């Protein structure tokens with residue numbers, strides 16, 4: 217599995233090599249990576265590679281944002297289509313704005329098809345400008361960053377270790393227990409980190425017949441753990457609100473394991489870390505409660521502006 221991820225790393229690190237250009241001809245500029253479903257057609261070996269990559273996302277083993285671009289002079293990074301700030305492409309985060317871009321390929325110099333004055337495009341522009349205040353270019357070349365490695369470069373050994381730790385839970389260290397949250401929340405977090413919560417996908421893979429495996433909150437994507445707690449619209453808004461509240465980077469688009477890994481690795485004192493852990497546990501718990509409300513009280517609940525605004 218780690219070797220398949222190496223393929224992805226090499227694809228984005230060698231954009232001008234012959235095999236990369238060939239794949240791009242058939243599968244587009246991203247080579248078919250970063251999708252939620254495997255391609256319906258295509259060459260068999262490459263389709264299999266993509267299918268395994270999709271499985272990584274669906275099972276939350278390795279999130280999409282593990283590979284991203286570190287921008288230096290911006291010459292090799294596409295503003296709208298590459299993951300380079302945050303954990304998704306700007307075209308995904310700001311779709312209304314992206315379609316107004318007249319020259320998307322040369323997207324570092326914006327040229328709107330019409331003036332952005334009001335409505336959703338204006339709101340998206342405001343959020344984008346806010347996001348860019350923390351960003352600055354340099355004279356260095358752009359490069360790819362592999363977030364599972366401390367050096368930022370891909371390593372089969374390190375990736376294999378990461379996957380092993382996830383697949384073999386008994387070898388993954390001590391059980392996490394936060395004394396400031398209720399026992400039921402601790403038990404829930406324990407199940408969440410072992411990927412043992414009864415999501416529709418989990419029930420389906422255990423042979424229980426269910427109507428749909430789609431996320432019950434948004435109905436747009438399969439309802440796996442990584443999506444529900446990381447990239448679903450409600451989750452993103454909560455994590456972003458928490459980030460603004462605590463003035464820290466957002467936990468949106470991370471898997472639960474990655475969230476706790478970041479909490480554990482934060483350079484703050486023990487007390488602050490404990491408080492952050494309480495906040496994180498509470499967010500996971502609230503998202504799960506909200507999801508259950510939607511499932512069990514379908515039709516009664518509306519999607520509502522959420523907490524911490």
Ligand SMILES: [Zn+2]
Pocket residue numbers: 431432433434435436437443444447448449
């Ligand atoms: Zn969703």
